[in-house]
Amino acid sequence: MKEKLMPLASAVKLIKDDMLIAMGGNGMHRNPLMFSLALTQQPLKNLKICGAAPGIAADVMMASGQADTAYFGFFGLENEAGLAPGLRQAMEGEHPRAKAMEGS
Amino acid sequence: MAQRPEFFQVVKSPFDGTEVVCVKALVPDYSIIHVQEADIYGNCRILGPNYQDALLARAAKKTIITTERIVGTYRMQEEPKLTTIPHMLVEAVVELPGGAGHGICWPEHPEVDWGTHKQYQKAVKANEVPQFAAKMLEGRL
Numbered sequence: 001m002k003e004k005l006m007p008l009a010s011a012v013k014l015i016k017d018d019m020l021i022a023m024g025g026n027g028m029h030r031n032p033l034m035f036s037l038a039l040t041q042q043p044l045k046n047l048k049i050c051g052a053a054p055g056i057a058a059d060v061m062m063a064s065g066q067a068d069t070a071y072f073g074f075f076g077l078e079n080e081a082g083l084a085p086g087l088r089q090a091m092e093g094e095h096p097r098a099k100a101m102e103g104s
Numbered sequence: 105m106a107q108r109p110e111f112f113q114v115v116k117s118p119f120d121g122t123e124v125v126c127v128k129a130l131v132p133d134y135s136i137i138h139v140q141e142a143d144i145y146g147n148c149r150i151l152g153p154n155y156q157d158a159l160l161a162r163a164a165k166k167t168i169i170t171t172e173r174i175v176g177t178y179r180m181q182e183e184p185k186l187t188t189i190p191h192m193l194v195e196a197v198v199e200l201p202g203g204a205g206h207g208i209c210w211p212e213h214p215e216v217d218w219g220t221h222k223q224y225q226k227a228v229k230a231n232e233v234p235q236f237a238a239k240m241l242e243g244r245l
Contacts, residue, residue, distance in 0.1 A: 024137030033205030037237035
C-alpha cells in the first residue's frame with residue numbers, strides 16, 4: 001500500500017477544468033465542504049457535478065460559477081436548510097449559467 | 105426516456121429479444137468524500153449512514169478523501185468489514201478535522217452551525233462565495 005497523505009492545498013490541485021466530480025455526503029450531512037470551499041480559491045471552470053443527492057459542497061461549486069452542469073436525483077439541503085441557494089441562483093433567470101440534469 | 109435520449113435507450117436483450125432500457129453510466133473523474141476515519145493509505149471508515157459514498161468511490165476513476173482523523177492501519181485490520189472505501193480506490197488523503205464545515209459530521213459535529221449557514225446564504229446572494237470561503241479557510245490552506 002502506498003502512502004497518500006497530502007495537504008489540502010496539494011489535493012485541490014488534482015482537480016482540473018471540465019472534470020466530472022462526484023461529491024459525497026447528503027444535504028448538510030458529511031459533505032466535503034471545506035474541500036469545495038478550497039476549490040473556489042482555484043481558477044477552475046466548466047466543472048460538472050454529480051451525485052444521487054448532492055448537498056452543500058456541490059452547492060458551493062454552483063454558487064461560485066465554477067460548475068456549469070449538475071447531474072442528480074435530488075439536489076437540496078433538506079430540513080430547515082431548505083433549497084440549495086447556489087444551484088437555484090445558477091439556474092434561475094433568463095440567462096442561467098448552469099444546467100440542472102435532474103433524474104440523470 | 106424520450107426527454108433524455110443521451111441517458112436512456114431501449115435495446116433488445118441478447119438473451120431473449122425482450123426490450124430492456126439501458127441507462128448510460130456517469131464516470132466521475134474524481135469522487136470527493138469526507139469520512140470520520142482513514143489511514144495513511146486511504147482505507148476509510150464512515151460512521152453512521154454511508155449514503156451513496158461507497159458507490160461514488162467505485163464509480164469514479166479516483167477518489168480524494170478528507171478525514172476527521174488519521175487512524176492506525178491496525179484498526180482496519182482488526183475489523184476489515186467496517187472499511188467502506190478501500191485504499192486502491194483512493195489517490196489522496198487529507199487530514200481535515202471539521203472538513204464538513206458548518207454542516208453535520210457525527211459525532212463531533214452533530215448539528216448545523218446556523219449562524220455560519222446564514223452567512224453562506226448571504227454570500228450566495230451577494231456573489232461573494234469565494235470571499236466567504238477564504239474566511240472559512242483562514243489558516244487551513
